[in-house]
Amino acid sequence: MFSNASNFVQGVDSAFLIITAISVFFLVALTGLMIYFVVKYNKKKAIPAVQIKDNSLLEITWIAIPMILVLYMFYIGWEGFIPMRQVPKDAMEVTAIGSMWKFEFEYAGNKQSDTLVVPIDKAVKVNLASKDVLHGFSVPGFRIKEDMVPQKKNYTWFIAGELGDYDIYCTVYCGLNHSYMMSVIRVVSQADYDKWIKALPVKKVDNNLGLKVLEKNGCIACHSLDGSKLVGPSFKGLHGSTSEVTINGVNTKITVDSAYLESSIYDPNKEIVVGYPQGVMKSYKGIIQKKDVELINEYLKTLK
Amino acid sequence: MSNSTEKIEYVSYLDHKGKYKGLMAWIMATDHKKIGLLYMYSIMTFFFIGVILGLMMKVELLAPGETIMKAQTYNGVFTLHGILMIFMVVIPGLSATFGNFFLPILIGAKDVSFPKLNRFSWWIFIVGSIMAVASQLLKDGPPDSGWTFYAPYSTTTGTNVIMATAAAFVLGFSSILTGLNFIVTVHQMRAPGMRFFNMPLFPWSLYATAWIQLLATPVIGITLLMLIAERLFNIGFFDPNLGGDPLLFQHLFWIYSHPAVYVMMLPAMGVITEIIPTFCQRQIYGYKAVAISSLAIAGVGFLVWGHHMYTSGMSDEARWFFSLLTFIVAVPSAIKVFNWITTMYKGSIDVKPPFLYALTFIFLFIIGGTTGLLLGAVATNVQVHDTAFVVAHFHYIIFGGMGFAFFAAIHYWLPKMYGRMYNFKIANIALVINFIGFNLLYFPQFIIGIQGMPRRYFDYPAQFQPAQVLSSIGGFILVIGLILMVYNLVKGARSGEIAPENPWNGSTLEWTLPATPSLENFDEEPIIKENPYDYK
Numbered sequence: 001m002f003s004n005a006s007n008f009v010q011g012v013d014s015a016f017l018i019i020t021a022i023s024v025f026f027l028v029a030l031t032g033l034m035i036y037f038v039v040k041y042n043k044k045k046a047i048p049a050v051q052i053k054d055n056s057l058l059e060i061t062w063i064a065i066p067m068i069l070v071l072y073m074f075y076i077g078w079e080g081f082i083p084m085r086q087v088p089k090d091a092m093e094v095t096a097i098g099s100m101w102k103f104e105f106e107y108a109g110n111k112q113s114d115t116l117v118v119p120i121d122k123a124v125k126v127n128l129a130s131k132d133v134l135h136g137f138s139v140p141g142f143r144i145k146e147d148m149v150p151q152k153k154n155y156t157w158f159i160a161g162e163l164g165d166y167d168i169y170c171t172v173y174c175g176l177n178h179s180y181m182m183s184v185i186r187v188v189s190q191a192d193y194d195k196w197i198k199a200l201p202v203k204k205v206d207n208n209l210g211l212k213v214l215e216k217n218g219c220i221a222c223h224s225l226d227g228s229k230l231v232g233p234s235f236k237g238l239h240g241s242t243s244e245v246t247i248n249g250v251n252t253k254i255t256v257d258s259a260y261l262e263s264s265i266y267d268p269n270k271e272i273v274v275g276y277p278q279g280v281m282k283s284y285k286g287i288i289q290k291k292d293v294e295l296i297n298e299y300l301k302t303l304k
Numbered sequence: 305m306s307n308s309t310e311k312i313e314y315v316s317y318l319d320h321k322g323k324y325k326g327l328m329a330w331i332m333a334t335d336h337k338k339i340g341l342l343y344m345y346s347i348m349t350f351f352f353i354g355v356i357l358g359l360m361m362k363v364e365l366l367a368p369g370e371t372i373m374k375a376q377t378y379n380g381v382f383t384l385h386g387i388l389m390i391f392m393v394v395i396p397g398l399s400a401t402f403g404n405f406f407l408p409i410l411i412g413a414k415d416v417s418f419p420k421l422n423r424f425s426w427w428i429f430i431v432g433s434i435m436a437v438a439s440q441l442l443k444d445g446p447p448d449s450g451w452t453f454y455a456p457y458s459t460t461t462g463t464n465v466i467m468a469t470a471a472a473f474v475l476g477f478s479s480i481l482t483g484l485n486f487i488v489t490v491h492q493m494r495a496p497g498m499r500f501f502n503m504p505l506f507p508w509s510l511y512a513t514a515w516i517q518l519l520a521t522p523v524i525g526i527t528l529l530m531l532i533a534e535r536l537f538n539i540g541f542f543d544p545n546l547g548g549d550p551l552l553f554q555h556l557f558w559i560y561s562h563p564a565v566y567v568m569m570l571p572a573m574g575v576i577t578e579i580i581p582t583f584c585q586r587q588i589y590g591y592k593a594v595a596i597s598s599l600a601i602a603g604v605g606f607l608v609w610g611h612h613m614y615t616s617g618m619s620d621e622a623r624w625f626f627s628l629l630t631f632i633v634a635v636p637s638a639i640k641v642f643n644w645i646t647t648m649y650k651g652s653i654d655v656k657p658p659f660l661y662a663l664t665f666i667f668l669f670i671i672g673g674t675t676g677l678l679l680g681a682v683a684t685n686v687q688v689h690d691t692a693f694v695v696a697h698f699h700y701i702i703f704g705g706m707g708f709a710f711f712a713a714i715h716y717w718l719p720k721m722y723g724r725m726y727n728f729k730i731a732n733i734a735l736v737i738n739f740i741g742f743n744l745l746y747f748p749q750f751i752i753g754i755q756g757m758p759r760r761y762f763d764y765p766a767q768f769q770p771a772q773v774l775s776s777i778g779g780f781i782l783v784i785g786l787i788l789m790v791y792n793l794v795k796g797a798r799s800g801e802i803a804p805e806n807p808w809n810g811s812t813l814e815w816t817l818p819a820t821p822s823l824e825n826f827d828e829e830p831i832i833k834e835n836p837y838d839y840k
Contacts, residue, residue: 023674077681140756151544154617279445282462
């Protein structure tokens, strides 16, 4: 009766059904009783109220029964959950990295993908990491969810039981484009998986120090390296270009040079490029050192 | 009474002439009843601002993609909606409004222990509220961290987080001082002859609440100061890039913010515990059990904060522990529900608007409470945590619970506060509209939450649209009901029929007073009875 999308569906859904059934029973019974009393003991019937003495036996009963029920619900909740923390030793490992506002998946052999492709019927451990702020790794179809915390190890795992695509959502609010931070788990046959991973190119590593500074401070979440328009202007071809900015409400044309870029890092709201919002970026004064700003400038000069 | 004592002439507290006139008479008032009204007016104002923000979100979510505002604006709107509703409406809500007005009366006192401190608490509340609104208007743009201020996003975003957290910090002091005032009042100001177990149950719930306010609020104060220090001086408390731990923020935040839920709910339960017996013409069933369950909820409520963090990467042992305690805290709440319903048994039930609001409260509270079981069990929490399901759950508890209890309280005590009565028929119609609108607004969010729709989403995949549209329609219906309700109450308070001193045939101390009490409530020392529900 339960879907076989992952090995956790049955545990979670049966706990869900039992707790919901108990809840609905109490909701219907108590509401029904309320309505019954309101009709039966209505003032219009002109029967005077009877004062009833407290009855210890009754009170102990309605403490004891809910106590037993809640302990039972706690137990099935725990039973459904604990397998989620017990990863089989032979599980295949993938690292999921969250950053504003995308998921990246790193496979063995320094390969990287933006969708999580996994073979069916195989245990997959997903190590969770974040580059900047908190993110959530939620796969409703698999009944799994864990947070991605910067510089702290967390993980989840699963065995996918059915072929197909399953949505991944970021569930911890992470700023402007939180609601666009999504990806997909694609469950394929072992043969297809092997083909896919073989074709996946090895990630090129760029060791430019200026780029490292940009990555570390989360700059490229809003300023793309490939010319696409995100929250702020793209870095591609920025250095040396001409751009129109607003200073105190007046528009002027300026040339983007190292001095302008430095002032944009330390006092971002002073000169805003026309067409971009004010107040989204904070000042990085005291966070990015002068020498690192120079590294950024050197890197941006090369980014044509 | 000896002949030498002069009989004090009765003057309604509303007509009392003090040192100040006009607006200043209100701002400088130390009368607990006037301060209660001041809180009510300000809280209702903030509530309606919050409602408008909520409605803006509902309009935005009518269709996927951008509808009426940009993502950044939306993020600011849900942040302000949260800050306003939590810190300025539901936390002070019942205890500052009806607690101030009725706590002294119900224990036979002339005022709270420290009337000037009480006035000062309201001033702080207003200063904090102005700061919260100012955070929206200052140069760097409205804060966009959500009302939970989770680090490290809140410590790195460019927006006005400092002003918003400073506002919450200041509002916290108002809450602490009110709590302190109420604790001392309950201990020191009870009329001669009234012991703890001769107090009605609303004061009991306020007493339990006050301890939470006093003990838990300093934690959020310190936490918010740490956050401000991190932003201003780069001290690494929470941001891992500075050597901090984001989970530390979550723990500290919820050590306050979970008990804060009981600051909202306990007085709500207290109000319902007063209303049900009155309209059933019966004693509350299980007086001691209800009184003690208030303290039990307040006590155990301190130890369950971790259930907001099951997926945060916290240890498995911690998840086990917090889940167990979370389930145990459900029991005293269930006991209260059983006691309320048993009180109706063999009563003589008079179905008037306050009673209908109380019944609605019980219904919505059961839904809110039992969906909380799904969130408390670890396995099912994994499925619904941080989704629209949570949004629906806490609106059922906080709005359906605390909000509807507030409406019940207003309909119950309005004749005692203003000496006038509202129109019953309109009140009932408004209630029905509110009930339909409320369920239509929030129930669909349970469904899409189960399907995985995350919370705080500006945009969403198309498969969630039908439920979102239903929810938005519910939002509009609810607003119509709220406007009708407030219109009826305002009209009643200003020009309704003159109310008798005991319109509901109630049996607690406040109904022995004139329709509007005098400045010092009891011009003659009240004679205290063994049974708090025997003043007829």
